[in-house]
Amino acid sequence: MTEYTQASWTDEDGDRYEPLLSEKASKTVDIEDSPLPDDLTRDSLELPAPAEPELARHYTRLSQMNYGVESGPFPLGSCTMKYNPSFTEDIAALPAAAVHPDRPDRTVQGTLGLSHRLQDYLGRIGGMDAVTLQPPAGAAGEFTGIQIAKAYHQHNDDDRSEVVIPDSAHGTNFATAAMAGYDVVELPSGEDGRVDIEALEAAVSDETAALMLTNPNTLGLFERDIEHVADIVHDAGGLLYYDGANLNALLGRARPGDMGFDVMHYNVHKTFATPHGGGGPGAGPVGVTEELAPFLPDPHVRQSDGGYEYYSPDHSIGKVHGYYGNWPVLVKAFAYITRLGDSGLADASAKAVLNANYLAQQIPYEVPFGPFHHEFVASAAPQDAADVAKGMLDHGVHPPTTKWPEIVDEALMTEPTEGESQRSLDQLAAAFEAVHGESDGTLAASPTRTAAGRIDQVSAARNPRLSWQALGSDD
Numbered sequence: 229m230t231e232y233t234q235a236s237w238t239d240e241d242g243d244r245y246e247p248l249l250s251e252k253a254s255k256t257v258d259i260e261d262s263p264l265p266d267d268l269t270r271d272s273l274e275l276p277a278p279a280e281p282e283l284a285r286h287y288t289r290l291s292q293m294n295y296g297v298e299s300g301p302f303p304l305g306s307c308t309m310k311y312n313p314s315f316t317e318d319i320a321a322l323p324a325a326a327v328h329p330d331r332p333d334r335t336v337q338g339t340l341g342l343s344h345r346l347q348d349y350l351g352r353i354g355g356m357d358a359v360t361l362q363p364p365a366g367a368a369g370e371f372t373g374i375q376i377a378k379a380y381h382q383h384n385d386d387d388r389s390e391v392v393i394p395d396s397a398h399g400t401n402f403a404t405a406a407m408a409g410y411d412v413v414e415l416p417s418g419e420d421g422r423v424d425i426e427a428l429e430a431a432v433s434d435e436t437a438a439l440m441l442t443n444p445n446t447l448g449l450f451e452r453d454i455e456h457v458a459d460i461v462h463d464a465g466g467l468l469y470y471d472g473a474n475l476n477a478l479l480g481r482a483r484p485g486d487m488g489f490d491v492m493h494y495n496v497h498k499t500f501a502t503p504h505g506g507g508g509p510g511a512g513p514v515g516v517t518e519e520l521a522p523f524l525p526d527p528h529v530r531q532s533d534g535g536y537e538y539y540s541p542d543h544s545i546g547k548v549h550g551y552y553g554n555w556p557v558l559v560k561a562f563a564y565i566t567r568l569g570d571s572g573l574a575d576a577s578a579k580a581v582l583n584a585n586y587l588a589q590q591i592p593y594e595v596p597f598g599p600f601h602h603e604f605v606a607s608a609a610p611q612d613a614a615d616v617a618k619g620m621l622d623h624g625v626h627p628p629t630t631k632w633p634e635i636v637d638e639a640l641m642t643e644p645t646e647g648e649s650q651r652s653l654d655q656l657a658a659a660f661e662a663v664h665g666e667s668d669g670t671l672a673a674s675p676t677r678t679a680a681g682r683i684d685q686v687s688a689a690r691n692p693r694l695s696w697q698a699l700g701s702d703d
């Protein structure tokens with residue numbers, strides 16, 4: 229087992245503390261006359277004033293106190309933290325990739341052409357007829373997709389009040405359906421962790437607007453009866469929504485459109501190697517079948533005489549984002565897909581599945597369901613999954629997603645991704661092994677070798693201090 233200690237610094241009292249930039253060096257700047265009203269202006273402003281090397285060192289130190297996919301393995305199941313190759317950054321930084329969004333169509337034909345190709349690539353990957361690039365995240369894609377389904381039903385004078393969602397689904401599915409004004413019907417998973425057909429038949433009715441499904445589901449299990457599931461929902465007049473946040477097992481092998489799905493979102497930041505974490509930015513394009521295409525958000529890119537243009541689809545649900553989405557993120561996804569090509573994408577999904585299955589074989593924890601694809605859910609029981617996660621940090625790896633889905637006791641949802649080598653998978657397995665053998669006391673005190681110790685997560689969630697100005701205050 230390799231030793232790991234994360235960088236950390238202490239203040240004069242020996243407490244672990246890295247000062248804020250403004251604490252290191254600051255200066256007061258007087259504000260000259262301003263054309264703004266007095267009550268909107270101030271007389272002076274305190275600004276950080278480090279010398280340039282101090283500034284560079286400050287951010288380097290912060291990065292050393294952090295852990296990322298370039299520090300070591302990061303097997304966060306469902307959230308997918310795959311390595312983002314940096315050539316895509318160079319492409320997104322090309323001057324031509326950053327055009328002003330107010331420029332007329334005819335002056336930004338390259339931008340529109342790239343959008344059109346990316347719409348087309350994603351459509352081909354998902355088996356969808358039309359794709360919008362606008363939604364800025366997976367959750368925003370879900371919301372857009374369900375709005376499209378709703379607009380479609382309303383257009384057909386078919387008011388429906390329910391969305392059916394399996395209990396293993398991502399929390400955003402439930403939130404999406406509720407925010408779109410639907411009653412959520414929760415579907416209990418079957419004994420094998422998949423959709424229970426009898427339960428589905430009982431849940432679906434002429435009130436069903438859509439079934440939202442993830443496949444392979446969050447347990448990494450493929451819904452083998454997907455065509456039957458699609459028939460049940462379609463026969464009741466409902467639509468099939470595919471949560472494609474994580475397409476890592478399907479790339480180049482199977483397509484939601486061919487399984488009977490009508491509408492789906494893609495998370496380019498989980499599948500197509502654009503960065504995420506810390507709140508974004510990501511992108512959650514939405515694909516639909518031909519029948520749903522008239523409801524896509526405004527504007528949409530299409531081919532025109534000799535070029536490309538923006539237009540508003542006939543029954544568009546309207547705007548879902550300022551301008552055209554998180555453009556640089558989309559350029560990175562385009563660069564990634566283009567570089568890999570069909571065979572590279574299929575190779576990525578093969579390796580993602582191989583890596584998950586290899587790792588599952590190496591770890592000492594029970595994996596209750598299978599066979600699985602790009603991720604697996606182990607059970608930490610009788611240990612506490614949160615303690616296992618904190619303990620793994622001390623062994624220099626990022627832990628899996630914990631305590632979800634709830635159908636597995638003390639869940640450790642693990643997704644190594646295709647990028648990891650056998651050597652780093654073995655490093656992960658060794659960390660699982662070490663933590664498995666540790667006492668509850670040691671685990672409860674962990675992590676001890678990281679820049680920050682165990683955080684009071686409840687207070688952090690209930691009483692967040694989002695500004696340095698709140699430091700030291702109790703409210």
Ligand SMILES: *Cc1c(COP(=O)(O)O)cnc(C)c1O
Pocket residue numbers: 306307365366367368398400401442471473474495510512
């Ligand atoms: C991450 C994820 C989402 C939400 O995507 P965001 O970009 O985080 O909003 C939805 N469904 C599944 C299965 C996910 O893993």
